[in-house]
Amino acid sequence: MEGISLGLYTFKEYKTKKNGSPDKVIDGFTILVESNKEYVAIKDATKASEILNRAVYLVRDLVSRPANSATLLFWPGQHRLLQKSTDLNAGCLELSR
Numbered sequence: 001m002e003g004i005s006l007g008l009y010t011f012k013e014y015k016t017k018k019n020g021s022p023d024k025v026i027d028g029f030t031i032l033v034e035s036n037k038e039y040v041a042i043k044d045a046t047k048a049s050e051i052l053n054r055a056v057y058l059v060r061d062l063v064s065r066p067a068n069s070a071t072l073l074f075w076p077g078q079h080r081l082l083q084k085s086t087d088l089n090a091g092c093l094e095l096s097r
Helices: 002-006 036-063 074-085
Strands: none
Touching (some): 002 036
8 A cells, every 4th residue: 555655746846737638647546455453454554554545645735845955944833833733742853052
């Protein structure tokens, strides 16, 4: 499941859209299972996969930025946005002189 989603990733922030060309999209896919136990396992794995994919997309977006955009002033703002949008509790390290 991760491969399907991660394969669709593109960093679009600095790209111009070509004449009405649509983004890559997969409307759905089918996984066949033999038992309810397998169904529950796949359902749980799908939820975990979605969380992992969103995290990978975020990291790819952050590291794909050019250096003149991802300055030292950029990262603390991203840190604050991440803390507001999730229940993560993290801090920024400061370098001692």
